[in-house]
Every structure is written in structure tokens, then in C-alpha cells.
Amino acid sequence: MDVTGEQMATLDELVDLLQSVERTISSLQAARDGILALGSRWAVEVADQAQHPDGADMAARSVAAEMATALRMSDRTIQRRMAEADWLVTRFPLVWAAQGAGRISAAHARVIVDAAEHLDAAEDRDAYSVQILELAEAESPNRVARMARRVAERFQPRSLDERHRDAREQRGVWVRDVADGMAQLGLRGPAALVHGVFDRLTGMAEMVQTACAADHDAPRSAELDAPAAVGDGRTVDQLRADLALDLLLTGAPAGHDGSAGVLGAIAAHVSVTIPVLTLSGRGDVAAELDGSGPIDIETARRLAGAASGWDRVLTDPVDGSVLAVDRFRPSAQLRRHLRARDQRCRFPGCGRSPSESDVDHTHDAALGGATREDNLAHLCRRHHMLKHHTPWRVERLDGGLLSWTSPVGRTYVDRPQPPNTVMFRDSIAPPF
Structure with a gap:
């Protein structure tokens, strides 16, 4: 530019x-x-x-x-x-x-x-x-x-558990007719389940995109809402809608599954942050559904009990910044640390979740940038492209902060959102 x-x-x-x-x-x-x-x-x-x-x-x-x-x-x-x-x-x-x-x-x-x-x-x-x-x-x-x-x-x-029990009574499904022979279907239910449904539909839609792209030897679009492929033409949003209707009407993703049935094997991925004292029954600080907000403790404990492994996030007791992440079972530790620290795209004002973002080298790897925590951050496709193809520039500061400089020279600092942390008053000693 x-x-x-x-x-x-x-x-x-x-x-x-x-x-x-x-x-x-x-x-x-x-x-x-x-x-x-x-x-x-x-x-x-x-x-x-x-x-x-x-x-x-x-x-x-x-x-x-x-x-x-x-x-x-x-x-x-x-x-x-x-x-x-x-x-x-x-x-x-x-x-x-x-x-x-x-x-x-x-x-x-x-x-x-x-x-x-x-x-x-x-x-x-x-x-x-x-x-x-x-x-x-x-x-x-x-x-x-x-x-x-x-x-x-x-x-x-009132505790979130009490309010959640009352709110569950309001769950339901409704339909609203709109113009041009279309209608809208709405669903109200527990946040963890609804986000799980959306995540599963997204996973299926992306697999359809990948299959179409491979069939037509076409590169995947940089934007999630761009057409899936030359031979299909459906956006991710359209694919989610088609798959949801197929699943609800037939009980299976008919018309979208391959011979191996891989779409039906896709599971939903839901990330939940649970304070350790809450998980052990010694505290009542609300758990959080990442990218949404607080959820009831009972649902969080059931999700934790069914998880194949847990991430333990060590945070600074003063400012809540992520200090370290480890796991009780081995996996991609660095990616988990980045996901726990960033919680969203790190361009100022963007709220895209890590699952919708790329892990970007702040200092380009091709120019010697290291693949480590202090040189990596999540950027959604839109802002990833903005960083690499426009005069916008980003610089790493201490504490996980990113300083963005616009083409006209304005500076904007993006701070990682602290995860759910327990804060103690001076007069109360921590319980450990």
C-alpha cells in the first residue's frame, strides 16, 4: 500500500x-x-x-x-x-x-x-x-x-447455580417466518451445549470446505465467510445452516458425509475455565465458558469429569496475567498456553476466539522470529492479512501486551484479558 x-x-x-x-x-x-x-x-x-x-x-x-x-x-x-x-x-x-x-x-x-x-x-x-x-x-x-x-x-x-436452575426452565425452540419463503429457527438452552452445537456444525462445515477445495485443487479462502470452493460456492454460514437442517430432519448429515462417515465422527470442542477451588468443591467462584461467560458450577464439573485431560493455568495473583500452562496429559503445550493467555484475536477491538484465529509470529519466522510464547499471538484471518499486507505494524511489550501502530502513526495497546481469577482482600489470607 x-x-x-x-x-x-x-x-x-x-x-x-x-x-x-x-x-x-x-x-x-x-x-x-x-x-x-x-x-x-x-x-x-x-x-x-x-x-x-x-x-x-x-x-x-x-x-x-x-x-x-x-x-x-x-x-x-x-x-x-x-x-x-x-x-x-x-x-x-x-x-x-x-x-x-x-x-x-x-x-x-x-x-x-x-x-x-x-x-x-x-x-x-x-x-x-x-x-x-x-x-x-x-x-x-x-x-x-x-x-x-x-x-x-x-x-x-444469588449463586449462578441457583439462577441457572431457574433459567433452564425457560429453554425452548421457536420459529419466526421472514420474507421470501424463509424462516428463522431459534433455540435457548445451556450455554455449554449450545456453543457445542455451533462448534460441531462449524467443524463439519470446514471439513466440507476442505474436501471441496481438495477436489478442485483450490486454496482455502483467507476469510471464514468466503465461498467454500469453486464447485460448491456455499459459505461456512450456509453450510452450517444446511448441516443443521439435515441433522435435525434426518438424524444424520445426509448429503454432506463421505463414504467413511467422517462428519458424524466430529465432536464438539468447548473450553471451560474452572477455578481449582470451585472444581474441588471448596469455592464458589463461577466457571467460565471461554468466549461466552459464566456458567453454572454443576455443568462445569460434569464437563471436567468427562474431559480427556485438563489444562492448569497459573496466573499472577495481582493482575491475573497467565504465567504458565501445563497439562496432566501430554499435548501441544505452547498452543494451550497461547489460547489461555489470548482468549481472542489480539488486534485491538476484535473479539474472534482463538479457534477462529491463526497463531502468528509477531516477528516473522522467515526473518528469524522464534517460535516461542513471547513471539506468538492469535490473529483472526482478517487481521492476520492486515498485519502482513498493509502498513499496520505490531510490537511485543512486556506482560503479553501488543503495541499496534496504524499507517498514520497512531498507537493502540492490546492487553490480554485476564482469565477467571480469585482475588483476596488484604485481610484474608489465601487458603493455601
């Missing part, structure tokens, strides 16, 4: 302008939420004066209709936004204030609030907000969503 210094300066100015505009948009969106919340409170006050059993709902409808007609919008949309805004402003004032100051976006605020919707105590919500806002100002919304679930778990009044 050959560009002049003047072109780079123009791009730098555009990025500055975009940042300024985004901060302004966030502030204005927060101001709009404040107005909508005031409208919601006005409706409550009017309803209280009327003392009618349906007064609150009718007053809210009236306010929504008033605002919607002025804005040429649906009153149902405005009423929903009023409720969401009142929830944000009333229950999470620190988050709303951060958005108003342009420190976070509306997307950040949404995932922060969604992760803590079950926190009833105001002091818990405020403490949660303080902790997650420190992280949110340096990360993208998709990364913050995972962090927020972890932080919110510390303030939950």
Missing part, C-alpha cells in the same frame, strides 16, 4: 474528526435518553395522581404518542425507548454520565446494562459500574460484553 505523507496526514485528520463526532453523538444520545426518561417519569406522576389501575400504562402510551407524532415515528418504538432510557438513567446513573461525557458509546452502555439487569441493590450497581467503566473506556463493545458478565457475577445476590 503506497501512500504519500500528505495522504497519511489527511487520513489522520479524518480519524480525529471521526473520534470527535462519535463523542458528540454519544453525548447527544445520552441527552436524548435523559429526555425520554423524564417523559417516563412524567407519565408515572400523572398516573399516580389519577389513581387508576391502568393509569401508568395509559399515561406512558399518551406520552409516547405525543413524542412519536412529533418525531414521525412509531409510538410503540418511543414507548420502548422510554422504558430503556428510564432503566439506564435511574438504575445506572454512572454509566449514563460516562456516555454523556463521551467516554463510552451507546453500544457500550447497552452491553454494560444488559449484563447487570439482575442487580437489585443500588450500591452493587454503582460498584459494578465503576469497575466495568474502567475497562469499557479502552475496549470495544463486544469485548466489554464478556467482561461485564464476569464483573457482574461478583455482585450477584
Whole structure:
């Protein structure tokens, strides 16, 4: 990518302008939420004066209709936004204030609030907000969503096991018709099982891609959502859908399996992080499904009991960084260490999991870069290509940090997300 210094300066100015505009948009969106919340409170006050059993709902409808007609919008949309805004402003004032100051976006605020919707105590919500806002100002919304679930778990009044038992009662399957003769099938169930289903479908789809590529002597695409092969043309997403329908309708991946039945032999791979005290029954810190969030302890223990081997991750007790990984049975130790340390693509803001990423040499192996932990990091295909084929540059810092430099000279530091760790207050000694 050959560009002049003047072109780079123009791009730098555009990025500055975009940042300024985004901060302004966030502030204005927060101001709009404040107005909508005031409208919601006005409706409550009017309803209280009327003392009618349906007064609150009718007053809210009236306010929504008033605002919607002025804005040429649906009153149902405005009423929903009023409720969401009142929830944000009333229950999470620190988050709303951060958005108003342009420190976070509306997307950040949404995932922060969604992760803590079950926190009833105001002091818990405020403490949660303080902790997650420190992280949110340096990360993208998709990364913050995972962090927020972890932080919110510390303030939950009920254990995850108790909540999971209640949530299991809501499992189900539903269908929704959409346009052009299509429909959507949804499923709600335990996270470990649902992610296992998706992983198994992905493994099958990738095997179909590989077989097609071999048949046509075509190289595999650098992007997961690119066409599978010249003779097939289906994307991974399309293959997952076709395979899911085949499996559900016939009980076997008909039409996609080879004579050896290799697709049916593909097993799901689900990675779970379990604090050792939780696994032994001496602690109640939640286990985590890698790439998703906390899961109930019972499911985690059953998965651990069925595992052919376990990874033990030694973390720094202060900052949670991964110090070492070993395994009770031999395997590719270095890859496990990298997976435990990185947990995602290491380009700033990217949330792709290690299973969707390549292990990249920060300093190119062809130029003498060593194949060891301090020169390796996960990069998804998109950002792997970006690193090697554009002026973006990456440098390794201490503590597993990666410093990325953009073509215009801006620097962004990506920090590994600490795995689930147990932290002790100064007054409490560790139990070992």
C-alpha cells in the first residue's frame, strides 16, 4: 500500500474528526435518553395522581404518542425507548454520565446494562459500574460484553447455580417466518451445549470446505465467510445452516458425509475455565465458558469429569496475567498456553476466539522470529492479512501486551484479558 505523507496526514485528520463526532453523538444520545426518561417519569406522576389501575400504562402510551407524532415515528418504538432510557438513567446513573461525557458509546452502555439487569441493590450497581467503566473506556463493545458478565457475577445476590436452575426452565425452540419463503429457527438452552452445537456444525462445515477445495485443487479462502470452493460456492454460514437442517430432519448429515462417515465422527470442542477451588468443591467462584461467560458450577464439573485431560493455568495473583500452562496429559503445550493467555484475536477491538484465529509470529519466522510464547499471538484471518499486507505494524511489550501502530502513526495497546481469577482482600489470607 503506497501512500504519500500528505495522504497519511489527511487520513489522520479524518480519524480525529471521526473520534470527535462519535463523542458528540454519544453525548447527544445520552441527552436524548435523559429526555425520554423524564417523559417516563412524567407519565408515572400523572398516573399516580389519577389513581387508576391502568393509569401508568395509559399515561406512558399518551406520552409516547405525543413524542412519536412529533418525531414521525412509531409510538410503540418511543414507548420502548422510554422504558430503556428510564432503566439506564435511574438504575445506572454512572454509566449514563460516562456516555454523556463521551467516554463510552451507546453500544457500550447497552452491553454494560444488559449484563447487570439482575442487580437489585443500588450500591452493587454503582460498584459494578465503576469497575466495568474502567475497562469499557479502552475496549470495544463486544469485548466489554464478556467482561461485564464476569464483573457482574461478583455482585450477584444469588449463586449462578441457583439462577441457572431457574433459567433452564425457560429453554425452548421457536420459529419466526421472514420474507421470501424463509424462516428463522431459534433455540435457548445451556450455554455449554449450545456453543457445542455451533462448534460441531462449524467443524463439519470446514471439513466440507476442505474436501471441496481438495477436489478442485483450490486454496482455502483467507476469510471464514468466503465461498467454500469453486464447485460448491456455499459459505461456512450456509453450510452450517444446511448441516443443521439435515441433522435435525434426518438424524444424520445426509448429503454432506463421505463414504467413511467422517462428519458424524466430529465432536464438539468447548473450553471451560474452572477455578481449582470451585472444581474441588471448596469455592464458589463461577466457571467460565471461554468466549461466552459464566456458567453454572454443576455443568462445569460434569464437563471436567468427562474431559480427556485438563489444562492448569497459573496466573499472577495481582493482575491475573497467565504465567504458565501445563497439562496432566501430554499435548501441544505452547498452543494451550497461547489460547489461555489470548482468549481472542489480539488486534485491538476484535473479539474472534482463538479457534477462529491463526497463531502468528509477531516477528516473522522467515526473518528469524522464534517460535516461542513471547513471539506468538492469535490473529483472526482478517487481521492476520492486515498485519502482513498493509502498513499496520505490531510490537511485543512486556506482560503479553501488543503495541499496534496504524499507517498514520497512531498507537493502540492490546492487553490480554485476564482469565477467571480469585482475588483476596488484604485481610484474608489465601487458603493455601
